[in-house]
Amino acid sequence: MFIVDPETGADDVTRLSDNLQQIITDLGGTITKNEDMGRRTLAYQIGRKTEGHYILFEIEGTGREIAELERRMRVNDQVLRYITVRVDEDRRRAEKFKAKRARKASRRSSSGPAGGRGGSVAAQPVAEEDGDA
């Protein structure tokens, strides 16, 4: 997720977002989700600005693309702030809990021979990209 300067026009914002997406895809990653959260009031001033344009990327790939993306965002003046959060492990853990809960519930409801049907969890390295400067 990153914050873009609110002064930039809508076209510039889309151009910037496309540029950053290009960086990821050029290096071999994929953008799973691209969400423009629009303009929001910031909880505190960043560089004398009280509003910001929030954009969220969800990226699948290795660390190289993330490092390159962060480097570009650090250099870019329009990106006010970014944050990168790794979510694949958290999601995998949440899936495991959910699967365990489902298995426990099914075992309790079915009073017959316990069929341990372990749900397969699709594990993919996923990272969310946020902007920071």
Place this chain on the structure above:
Amino acid sequence: MSSNYDDRDRGFDRDDDNDRGERGGRGGRGGGGRRMHRRKVCGFCRDKIDLIDFKDVRMLQGFIPERGKILPRRISGSCATHQRMLSEAIKRARNIALLPYATD
């Protein structure tokens, strides 16, 4: 004379205090006025939430009162695991200016 008076009073008071202390439990008098332990259920465990997202500002705002501080576990009633996830999410949200660090 005064010493006799003091001895009698003290004996009387001491017996009463001891009885009350043993019956009521030690925590009742020493704590902040709260006598019993309220066993609050963890809201996340009850709703079976496994992932606390830092982008979910509305949900997180329930855990930072006016000044913007993170609610302690004994007030919010969360379990240890969820309190850790919650505080990590709040700190991330603060970093990306979705939540304030402090409000005055």
